[in-house]
Structure formats: C-alpha cells, structure tokens
Amino acid sequence: MTQSNKKQPPRKHRWLWRTIFTLGILLGLALIFNEPIKLFVVDHLSQWTMAQVDRDNVNKNEKRKATFDFKGVKALDINTVGNAALNRDLHPIGKVAIRSVGLKLPIFKGLSNENLSAGAGTMKADQKMGEGNYALAGHYMTNQGILFSPLKNVKQDDIIYITDMKKVYSYKVTSKQVVNETQVQWIDDVAGKKLITMVTCASPTEGEVDRIIIQGQLQSVKKATKQHLKVFL
Template sequence: MLGVTIMLYPTTAAWFSQYNQASLVGMYGDQLAETAPDVATQLSEAYSYNEALSSGALLAAGANVAVGSGHVSGEGASYTDQLSTPSGVMSRLRIEKIGVDLPIYHGTAEDTLLRGLGHLEGTSLPVGGESTRSVITGHRGLASSRMFTDLDKIVVGDTFTLETFGEVLSYQVTDVVVVEPDQTETLHQEAGKDLVTLITCTPLGVNSHRILVTGERITPTPPRDLHAAGSSSGVPGFPFWALAFGGALIVAGGYVYWTVKPVRRTAENRSEA
C-alpha cells in the first residue's frame, strides 16, 4: 500500500497543485472585476513606484535565488502595498509554449515559491514602462508542481505574457543565459527598454546553475494575447487512471497475499509435524 502511494503521489499532487493555482488565477480576475475603480489607482501607484525605484538584482556566485538591489527614493507606499489583492496575487504569467499559467506573488520566500512564482523585490513591478526590468523567479523539478520545470525549452524568439491588474503585456525572448555556479550576474534596467527576466535553477535535480530568460516588450500587444487575457486557466481532468491503476495494484497484491498465505501455513504445519 505504501509503495502504491509513493508511486502515485507525484501525479496526484501535481494535479491538486494545478487545480489550486488555476483557482487562484481565476480568483485574481474576479477580485479585479469587483474592485474596478481601485485598479486604475493601483496601476498609477505602481508606475510611480517604478519611477522612484533604483532597480536592480544581484545573482551572486553559488546563490540559487537572486537578491533585489534596488531601492525607492523618497516616501511612498511600501512594496507589499503595491498591486495588492486579497488573494495575494499581483500578476499572472502565461508561457503558451511550455504550458505555464501561474500566479505571481510578492517576494521570493520559500513558502511563496511553493505556491507559485515570486516577484523579486528591488526590481520593477510587472506593469511595464520604459527603462524597467522586472525579475520573476520560480522553482523547477518539484514533485508536486511543474512551475518552471520546462523553462529550459524556451529559446530566443519565443514569447510570454503578463496580465497585471487588467493590463496585458507581451514579451519576446531576446536572451537566454545559463549562469555558472562561480559566476556573479547583475541585472539592471536598460535605458528605454521594457524588460522582464525569468529565473530558475538548472540542471534539473542538481540546481547548481541558473537559467536567465529575458524578454523585451512587444508593442502594441498582439491581438491574440489581448483576446486570451482573462480566460480561465486550463486544468487537466483528474487523473482517475492513477486511482484505477493503484486500485488494480492493491487488488493484485491482495490476491497474491491470500493465495500464498495458505501455502505458507501448510508448509509451516508440515515442518512442525
């Protein structure tokens, strides 16, 4: 029984994770619809926050998670007050090529990265704009969720989309870099460019290197992406085959046990005689 549970855990856990993430993405859209007047204010404050931000990120040698090095000049709303919703979701990332549709949260704490993607504090908020660079991080290779597991399949020319408080921002990948364990990488704004960098670890299961996928804003936003915005996140059907398979193994195991048991008893009785 324990062996069956261990064997089927990754499949069922991944399904529940996808279901939960899809529910959060759907909740995010509903919450924005219910607070429409506040959306414009939130976006305006986010733009102001980015303008006051000295944005940057440092990926130190041997580190798996980047550290935000930017700071906000003057007095303004705190980072956690920006793009705030009751569910905690600040944005949504879609990468059609690899089937990614995930919520983005504030910060990169471990518990955050187990629920979805994390926006790196100290880098631009994911609302776009000239001379901005937002950094989004995520795990790969988790038994319970795919997250950024297939990010290594992304190549220059591929696209991804952010949906932030009703804004639809599309990006085309311009650079894919694998950073060696002993390398230090700095990520800063580039004058006039609207950039987003996605970061995860590699190789799968080893996690000694980091993959940096950078995309530059496509303007205007492609009609296809505008049309897809706000659509529900697709969740595959529950893997009933896994339950059926597990049930079959249990039945087969029970059959073998009860078939062999009388034979063992007979052998034991003979030895005692």
C-alpha cells in the same frame, strides 16, 4: 497425537513484526506516491489561484509586504505544498503566460516558499510591469508542465505575456542562458531597455547550482480587455 517441538514466537513479538512490516509498506507507498501527489497539489493550487486574479485583488495585494530573500527559497517538499494548499493564503498580483510551451501561472509579490508553491515570485521590491527589468523566479519540477519547468523548452522569439489586469505586456524572448547561481546581474535593470527576466533551476536536483535564464524585450502594451486576456486562459 504428537506435539511439535517447535516453539512458536510469543504473541507480542508476532504483533511487533507485523506492525513493522505494515509500517514498511506504508512508508514505501508514501515514497512512491509522494512526488505525484505533490505535483497534483501544486498544479491544482496554481489553477485555483489563477481563477482568483482580478483587478481589485491585484490592487490590494500590490500593497502587501513581501520578502525578496532568494537564499531563503527551499526546494519544494510535500509539507510546504500542503501548508500552502490548506491555508490558501496566497495573494496574486498578476499572471504570466508563454503559450508556446504551455506555461500559465499566477504572479506573486516576493519569494516566499508559499508563493513559489503555486506560481512565479517577483525578485525585486519595487519592480513594475513594463518598466526596467521585471524579474520573476519559479521552481523547476520533475513534470515538464508544472511551474517553471516549461522554461527549458522556450526558444528565441517566443512571446512572454504578463498582466496586472489593467494592461497586458508582451515581451519577445531575446536570450536563453544557463548560468551559475552566483551570476545575479541578469536581474539588474539595463539603461534604456524594458526587459523581463525569468529564472529557474537548470534541473529538479536538490542543490542544483545552475540556473536557466530567459530574457525578453518589451514589444507592446495593450489594455487588459477580455480579448487580450485570452492568452492567459
């Protein structure tokens, strides 16, 4: 019986290459499924938070301190989303809906990355629904149904609804613009007008410098009855 002259690699080398190969497969799977998992968690977190919004919680949460540093907002990664989902330390102050494009989200006070993992964040410290220029920011995601992605499909005369669970405010869309990120004047109050302004990136590309600006004018204010709150369901 003859023996092959071929030398077999040492066992430890075979183990090393198998480990590297396995890790490569796992890394590849993580990269493939990272985005779908993130989108699933964000959507679930938004819906879960919407169900927690009631008048008592809103009253408490409106008194909380918040940060309004838009420059501190980062692109959503799986770690930020995961932390928000695990901690569930979210404090909504209302809801926003645009039924024509399927947007229904909780509103949070301030622009923390945790807030923007689940919904819309208020952009100014003292803004009030139905007064001045009520400004909201949100992330544009790759999925058209997640967070502020549906803003891309908003059209003139669409209706934006917001509520603090005491009243429901209806705004008619009057303008839709794509502007540079430096044009922050869009969120300023305008004398004699009651506005809402919604801001998101023009694309999901990290480092995007353009912003979609949706602006509407107040049309009506109604009591937050079960009937009037149906627009958020």
